[in-house]
Amino acid sequence: MKRHLTAAVAAGAVLAGATAAKAEGELFLYNWSNYFPPELLTKFEEETGIAVTLDVYDSNETMLAKLQAGAGGYDVIVPSGYMVAILIEEGLAQQIDTLSMSNGTKVVAPHDAPFFDPERLYSAPYMWGTTGFTYNSARVEDKLEESWKEFFEPRPELQGEIALLNDEVEVYNAAAYYLGFNKCTESPEEAQAILDLLEAQKPHVKMYQSDGTIDRMISGEVIMHHQWNGASHRTWVDLPTAVYVYPEEGITFWTDNFMIPTDAPNAENARTFINWMLAPENAAIASNFTGYMNAIEGSSDYLDDALKANPAVNMPPEFADRLRPSIDCSVPARELRNRVWTRLKS
Missing domain, CATH: 3.40.190.10 (Periplasmic binding protein-like II)
Incomplete structure (x- = not known):
């Protein structure tokens, strides 16, 4: 299954006149199915001018096999912790140095130093x-x-x-x-x-x-x-x-994480996306949709009360x-x- 979610380029151009200069181009996101709010992708497109294409998978192994087979074209992938280590080991991911990003300081412990990527050189937290x-x-x-x-x-x-x-x-x-x-x-x-x-x-x-x-x-x-x-x-x-x-x-x-494949065609746009997702409001929108917690300081101010009240999430x-x-x-x-x-x- 593949969904294409893009915002109008013209709308981005209009917004650019009133805000900071926008990036241009595309972003290809390879993610678990039903694991990212469509409205958040639209928000990203409107704020950055980067058009997003979403492709989905149903397991870490499916994603790994595709990358190992040489499938290119993906800019951001969302592997679980153990898979992060495998991708690093096999040379399938590039360094991004998450903690040096402008929003990297918002990543809370222990998610800032996980066993699979202790310095967060290759990955950034999404949901856990x-x-x-x-x-x-x-x-x-x-x-x-x-x-x-x-x-x-x-x-x-x-x-x-x-x-x-x-x-x-x-x-x-x-x-x-x-x-x-x-x-x-x-x-x-x-x-x-x-x-x-x-x-x-x-x-x-x-x-x-x-x-x-x-x-x-x-x-x-x-x-x-x-x-x-x-x-x-x-x-x-x-x-x-x-x-x-x-x-x-x-x-x-477990934790799921953002990474950039070695051969990502739009690596800079991928970095823009990952840093954008580390902002508290954006992380909270994702949590409210997925039902999982994030690892970003300040996001609790934007979380739904139902999420906080359910023992399935708030253990x-x-x-x-x-x-x-x-x-x-x-x-x-x-x-x-x-x-x-x-x-x-x-």
């Missing part, structure tokens, strides 16, 4: 959140346990009513948490146990799909969905009986010890994980 699961409490007999057990060993009323993200890393991590394994295990035996768990669950899974998780829950197509917490928040807005679960065995804490402090950071696994661990995923999906 967790990956758990959501269920419709109106369609189950009793409240579910705060455990991955409900997800991997579903009760009778949930069998065939579950959807998983089509995401190799998130699915594998969840299984590893439930089994008590290191998600970066290099043990073939533990990887086999993860595969066994996923294959036992598979007959009860309606689909593996990362797109449309919000609409799928609201429409009642499934009762339970593997979800990012921002998507759960947006589900809850229209489905108040939706409950987001922080499993006691562990839940991934209860007692769940802090359940957070497991997203990390870059070793090559042997990644190869094991990929073999498990390939077998599961075959």
Whole structure:
């Protein structure tokens, strides 16, 4: 799927007469689907005169494979933390030195020095959140346990009513948490146990799909969905009986980031975009749309009250010890994980 969102060049020219000189040209944004407010792109176009084209993907691995295959033309990509490290390692991203940008001082700790890019030389923060699961409490007999057990060993009323993200890393991590394994295990035996768990669950899974998780829950197509917490928040807005679960065995804490590919055709426009997105008001507009928190000081002044009130986003402090950071696994661990995923999906 591809959407083109552009503002009129003539309108930009008119605005330029009353404001600072505008940049010209294009920007090609490659982002997760349904992960950027269209009105914010319009705002950027109107304020800068840069026309934006948005292309979308459904997983970090899809984006990586496209870049590895030599697909050019993208100016800004939005990888998760562990993928940032891989892109740097493979020479697929250029330095941007985020903290030296005019809005770089607004990046708050610990997002100013993440493990995958400690000096923020290659990346800038976008959204951060967790990956758990959501269920419709109106369609189950009793409240579910705060455990991955409900997800991997579903009760009778949930069998065939579950959807998983089509995401190799998130699915594998969840299984590893439930089994008590290191998600970066290099043990073939533990990887086999993860595969066994996923294959036992598979007959009860309606689909593996990362797109449309919000609409799928609201429409009642499934009762339970593997979800990012921002998507759960947006589900809850229209489905108040939706409950987001922080499993006691562990839940991934992740960050998504802006990067510029090595061969970006409009690198300077990309830098303009990234710095613009670090402004508090713009970061807050993105948070209000996505349902995730950002890492920008001062953005809370612009956040919706509903976002602040939902425990799916504003995590209860007692769940802090359940957070497991997203990390870059070793090559042997990644190869094991990929073999498990390939077998599961075959």
